[in-house]
Amino acid sequence: MNKSKKVTIHDIAKRLNVTASTVSRSLNNNPRISDKTKKRVLKMAKELNYKPNSIASALRNGKTQIIGLLVPLIDRAFFSSIVRGVEQVAEGFNYHVIVSQSYENLENEKKALKAFLNTQVDGVLVSISKTTTDISHLQDVVESGIPLILFDRSIPQLQADQVVIDDYQGGYEATTHLIEQGCKRIVHFTTGRDLSIYKERYRGYADALAYHGVALDESLVLSANSQLEDGRKHAENLLKNNIDFDAIFSASDFCALGAMQVLKENGIKIPEEVAIVGFSNEPFTSFTEPSISSVNQYPIEMGKTVANLFFDALNTGKDVLPKKTVIQPKLIIRESSLRNK
Amino acid sequence: MNKSKKVTIHDIAKRLNVTASTVSRSLNNNPRISDKTKKRVLKMAKELNYKPNSIASALRNGKTQIIGLLVPLIDRAFFSSIVRGVEQVAEGFNYHVIVSQSYENLENEKKALKAFLNTQVDGVLVSISKTTTDISHLQDVVESGIPLILFDRSIPQLQADQVVIDDYQGGYEATTHLIEQGCKRIVHFTTGRDLSIYKERYRGYADALAYHGVALDESLVLSANSQLEDGRKHAENLLKNNIDFDAIFSASDFCALGAMQVLKENGIKIPEEVAIVGFSNEPFTSFTEPSISSVNQYPIEMGKTVANLFFDALNTGKDVLPKKTVIQPKLIIRESSLRNK
DNA sequence: TTGTACGCGTTATCAA
DNA sequence: TTGATAACGCGTACAA
Numbered sequence: 001m002n003k004s005k006k007v008t009i010h011d012i013a014k015r016l017n018v019t020a021s022t023v024s025r026s027l028n029n030n031p032r033i034s035d036k037t038k039k040r041v042l043k044m045a046k047e048l049n050y051k052p053n054s055i056a057s058a059l060r061n062g063k064t065q066i067i068g069l070l071v072p073l074i075d076r077a078f079f080s081s082i083v084r085g086v087e088q089v090a091e092g093f094n095y096h097v098i099v100s101q102s103y104e105n106l107e108n109e110k111k112a113l114k115a116f117l118n119t120q121v122d123g124v125l126v127s128i129s130k131t132t133t134d135i136s137h138l139q140d141v142v143e144s145g146i147p148l149i150l151f152d153r154s155i156p157q158l159q160a161d162q163v164v165i166d167d168y169q170g171g172y173e174a175t176t177h178l179i180e181q182g183c184k185r186i187v188h189f190t191t192g193r194d195l196s197i198y199k200e201r202y203r204g205y206a207d208a209l210a211y212h213g214v215a216l217d218e219s220l221v222l223s224a225n226s227q228l229e230d231g232r233k234h235a236e237n238l239l240k241n242n243i244d245f246d247a248i249f250s251a252s253d254f255c256a257l258g259a260m261q262v263l264k265e266n267g268i269k270i271p272e273e274v275a276i277v278g279f280s281n282e283p284f285t286s287f288t289e290p291s292i293s294s295v296n297q298y299p300i301e302m303g304k305t306v307a308n309l310f311f312d313a314l315n316t317g318k319d320v321l322p323k324k325t326v327i328q329p330k331l332i333i334r335e336s337s338l339r340n341k
Numbered sequence: 342m343n344k345s346k347k348v349t350i351h352d353i354a355k356r357l358n359v360t361a362s363t364v365s366r367s368l369n370n371n372p373r374i375s376d377k378t379k380k381r382v383l384k385m386a387k388e389l390n391y392k393p394n395s396i397a398s399a400l401r402n403g404k405t406q407i408i409g410l411l412v413p414l415i416d417r418a419f420f421s422s423i424v425r426g427v428e429q430v431a432e433g434f435n436y437h438v439i440v441s442q443s444y445e446n447l448e449n450e451k452k453a454l455k456a457f458l459n460t461q462v463d464g465v466l467v468s469i470s471k472t473t474t475d476i477s478h479l480q481d482v483v484e485s486g487i488p489l490i491l492f493d494r495s496i497p498q499l500q501a502d503q504v505v506i507d508d509y510q511g512g513y514e515a516t517t518h519l520i521e522q523g524c525k526r527i528v529h530f531t532t533g534r535d536l537s538i539y540k541e542r543y544r545g546y547a548d549a550l551a552y553h554g555v556a557l558d559e560s561l562v563l564s565a566n567s568q569l570e571d572g573r574k575h576a577e578n579l580l581k582n583n584i585d586f587d588a589i590f591s592a593s594d595f596c597a598l599g600a601m602q603v604l605k606e607n608g609i610k611i612p613e614e615v616a617i618v619g620f621s622n623e624p625f626t627s628f629t630e631p632s633i634s635s636v637n638q639y640p641i642e643m644g645k646t647v648a649n650l651f652f653d654a655l656n657t658g659k660d661v662l663p664k665k666t667v668i669q670p671k672l673i674i675r676e677s678s679l680r681n682k
Numbered sequence: 683t684t685g686t687a688c689g690c691g692t693t694a695t696c697a698a
Numbered sequence: 699t700t701g702a703t704a705a706c707g708c709g710t711a712c713a714a
Contacts, residue, residue, distance in 0.1 A: 008707055019685050024709055034683060054459050055405070056707035059396045059690050066460070074424065074440075080416035087442070096456050098439040099415075101428070115437050118395050119407070228628075257628060284625045287569075287598060349691055360701050365693055375699060397691035400706050686713075691706105698701075 007050045015044055027052070058120070066096045067310060068116030070126045072104045077282050078299045079127070082151070085303020086125065093311055095122075102129040110137045123147040123310045128155065130193045130225075147313035151306045152297075153195055154324075161309045163302055163325045167197045170295040170329040171204025174249050174277045177293070177331055179212045181275050181339045183247035185220065189234055189255045192223040201251045201279065220245060224255070231258025239266055246274055247337075253278035253285050253294055260292065260336065276336040290335030297329050348391040356385055368393065399461070407437045408651060409457035411467045413445045418623045419640045420468070423492070426644020427466065434652055436463075443470040451478045464488040464651045469496065471534045471566075488654035492647045493638075494536055495665075502650045504643055504666045508538045511636040511670040512545025515590050515618040518634070518672055520553045522616050522680045524588035526561065530575055530596045533564040542592045542620065561586060565596070572599025580607055587615055588678075594619035594626050594635055601633065601677065617677040631676030638670050 009023040016023075018037070025033045026041035044050075058064045069086055071079040083099055090097050098121065102109035109129050116124055117140070124141050126148065135155055141148045142160060154162040178186050188205050190198045202221070209216050220243070224230035231254060238245060239262070250256035256278030263274055270276060270290055278285060278294040285292040305325055313320075350364040357364075359378070366374045367382035385391075399405045410427055412420040424440055431438050439462065443450035450470050457465055458481070465482050467489065476496055482489045483501060495503040519527050529546050531539045543562070550557050561584070565571035572595060579586060580603070591597035597619030604615055611617060611631055619626060619635040626633040646666055654661075 006707090009709095010707080020707085021686080021709075022684060024707095025684085028709080032683060037683080051459070053400075053461075053707050055396060055400045055461055056690090057709075059394075059400050059692090059706090060708045060710090062690080064396065074415055075418055075421035077416055080421070083415065084442075091452075096439070096460060097441075098437070100438075101425075111432075117392070119437060120394070120396055284628055287625055287629055289630045347691090350693095351691080361691085362693075362702080363700060365691095366700085369693085373699060378699080394691050397706090398693075400690090400708095401692045401694085403706080684714085686711105688709105688711090690708090694703105694705090696701105696703085698699105 006053070007048045008053070009050075011048060012041060012044050012050060015048070016040055062120075063122055064120050065094060066098055066119065066121045067307070068113075068119070068121035068124045069097050069099045070102060070109065070112050070116070070124065071099065072102050072127060072129050074099065074101050076280075078152075078280050078297060081299035082127075082303040082306070085300040085305075086307045087303075088300075089304050089307035089311070104129045104131060106131045106133070113137050113141060117141065117144055121146070123149070123314065125149045125151065125306050125310060127152045130191070130195060133194070147310050149306050149309050149313070151302060153197055156196065159322055161313060161323045161325075163306050163309065163327065164197070165297045165302065165327045165329045167200035167329070168204040168207075170279065170297075170331070171201035171249070171251075172208045173204070173329075173331045174279070174293075174295055175205045175208035176212065177333065178247045178249060178275055178277060178337060179208065179214060181247070181271070181337060183275055184214055185217070185245040186214070186247040186249055187220045187222065187234075187238065187243075187245045189222050189224070189231065189248065189250035189252065189259070191226060191251065198251050205249055219243070226252030226255050228254045228258040228261075231255030231260075232262050233258075235259035235262035239263075248274060248276045250277070251279050253280045253282040253292065256292055256294075256336075257284070257288060260288065271335065271337050271339050275339060277331070281332055285332075286334065288336075293334045293337040294332055295329050296332050298327055302327055347394070348389045349394070350391070352389060353382060353385050353391060356389070357381055403461075404463055405461050406435060407439055407460065407462045408648070409454075409460070409462035409465045410438050410440045411443060411450065411453050411457070411465065412440065413443050413468060413470050415440065415442050417621075419493075419621050419638060422640035423468075423644040423647070426641040426646075427648045428644075429641075430645050430648035430652070445470045445472060447472045447474070454478050454482060458482065458485055462487070464490070464655065466490045466492065466647050466651060468493045471532070471536060474535070488651050490647050490650050490654070492643060494538055497537065500663050502654060502664045502666075504647050504650065504668065505538070506638045506643065506668045506670045508541035508670070509545040509548075511620065511638075511672070512542035512590070512592075513549045514545070514670075514672045515620070515634075515636055516546045516549035517553065518674065519588045519590060519616055519618060519678060520549065520555060522588070522612070522678060524616055525555055526558070526586040527555070527588040527590055528561045528563065528575075528579065528584075528586045530563055530565070530567075530572065530589065530591035530593065530600070532567060532592065539592050546590055560584070567593030567596050569595045569599040569602075572596030572601075573603050574599075576600035576603035580604075589615060589617045591618070592620050594621045594623040594633065597633055597635075597677075598625070598629060601629065612676065612678050612680050616680060618672070622673055626673075627675065629677075634675045634678040635673055636670045637673050639668055643668055 026038045100112040148160045151163040281294040281296040367379045441453040489501045492504040622635040622637040
């Protein structure tokens with residue numbers, strides 16, 4: 001039925017004995033077209049079940065109404081919530097969001113960005129992968145002339161808008177909370193990666209210790225990836241080497257969980273003997289036993305902020321100075337760290 | 342720099358004193374162009390940093406090289422793994438995948454499909470929302486002439502390829518396993534929704550009971566949504582009403598978890614007093630205590646199958662009869678149901 | 683207020 | 699083997 005042929009503005013024009021331009025203008029609500037004509041056009045458009053061809057119009061005016069959103073892993077609650085936030089805002093502007101994942105891999109990241117540029121998205125929103133070292137592919141996006149916004153994992157030296165949470169503050173709050181619970185020997189799980197978010201969390205940790213007069217023991221700062229397995233290994237090593245510790249502040253919820261598993265398997269009481277705080281507020285943190293305290297990063301808010309920055313950039317010229325937006329995180333206290341109930 | 346102007350095939354043509362057609366054909370590796378010319382063109386293309394304009398080519402030949410993938414919720418591990426599977430296959434065909442979520446809401450689903458058609462995707466892959474009752478919007482996709490593939494949650498009466506897992510088998514295996522663990526009074530959590538997947542799981546449950554000579558007690562079959570909260574409520578009611586039961590087979594992992602929480606809060610031992618099996622094999626099922634047995638649906642495989650069906654449909658004509666592919670699930674036995682260790 | 687004419691970048695068809 | 703031309707559907711100066 002419908003397949004027969006696509007209805008175009010020309011079909012409408014013919015039926016009404018006007019030209020395609022008139023139809024085009026009417027549909028775009030051009031002020032220099034009489035209301036009467038507009039109404040006739042709209043009516044006929046509906047009658048013929050006209051659907052504008054967005055490809056043609058994209059070709060014509062160079063805007064696809066599509067935003068490319070690139071995240072490391074979409075099944076991390078943090079990132080899927082960001083997607084949600086971005087979509088909510090985009091919808092209001094009649095924009096579509098296309099999502100890709102880098103799977104924490106630089107090559108995939110490059111491919112995805114290329115695909116975005118190829119699709120001619122009107123803007124790119126990126127959280128870089130953990131393995132991203134050089135940034136030439138991001139530079140390419142900037143040079144292509146479309147807005148680029150980075151979020152969460154930022155790259156200060158890049159000339160682009162950035163949205164991050166105050167990781168320093170998150171680390172500071174988490175550590176302070178543990179100190180207030182009476183902990184003195186606080187282990188910190190971070191990553192070996194050169195990502196500012198982890199450095200900042202570490203800075204917050206160190207400063208909180210200093211402020212409260214607790215000595216920083218570098219042997220308690222452990223690096224690895226942020227998988228569950230890494231947390232398990234850390235905990236196993238701590239036990240094997242008889243390290244003295246009474247708390248863990250992990251920059252990743254997954255690591256925190258892994259460590260907690262091992263500690264429990266060894267009969268260590270959480271939070272009485274070891275208190276634990278994670279980071280990201282993944283949903284599972286409230287499912288575990290005990291539930292895990294964690295730092296909420298307000299990802300939906302972040303997604304909305306990122307999207308809004310894009311639409312700002314779309315309107316204002318590109319010569320504006322890059323903006324940096326910082327969102328305040330919040331420590332959610334659960335059973336794993338609460339000693340005084 | 343790069344912004345100056347986009348390089349087109351005409352620019353290349355001019356530099357080489359040939360026409361745009363020759364350039365186009367060379368780039369597309371048309372056999373009727375001399376190798377020498379091809380080489381010159383490719384070299385010049387590289388030199389000028391030419392990027393093909395996919396919009397123009399989409400307009401010209403009616404293919405965008407984009408697949409629209411619509412899932413209810415992307416942060417369910419099941420669905421994000423499907424995305425992964427689809428992407429893997431699509432990549433090999435030089436296709437892009439754009440993902441949208443319906444958030445289990447019919448209106449969003451309609452919007453998303455409209456957006457897909459508007460973007461002129463070459464095909465649509467959908468898992469319908471729980472609230473989807475009428476299917477006119479899906480019919481619209483079919484009539485638009487592009488391939489539509491449904492997965493997981495299928496609609497038998499729709500003329501479209503479908504990929505599902507054998508939910509009946511999953512239900513049957515799970516229930517049989519519980520019976521083998523000595524359970525006789527097995528509660529089943531399902532949903533009130535008119536979704537075939539849940540009906541099938543229930544059928545499997547019922548048949549397994551029958552086969553093993555266990556009476557089916559309809560008062561043990563409980564309907565609700567598949568959220569954690571629903572599982573909690575179910576369990577609370579079971580306890581409050583003093584219902585006699587020694588196992589739960591939940592069609593949802595989240596419900597299973599909710600129920601387990603409540604049972605444990607009431608000092609009931611899992612699996613000794615109540616054994617539990619969930620469905621979907623969400624990652625958190627191995628994080629809980631005890632870990633939760635669940636049915637693996639092999640979502641990555643499903644994603645790949647769905648994508649391959651799309652590419653099949655793209656080649657063969659549309660008049661082929663709709664295919665239905667069934668994937669076999671597998672029960673993963675964990676602590677929550679294993680009594681004989 | 684509306685029409686004319688052209689171009690966005692690519693590719694298919696026909697001709698040479 | 700290559701060139702010329704038209705067309706995909708839309709939008710916009712310019713003209714009327």
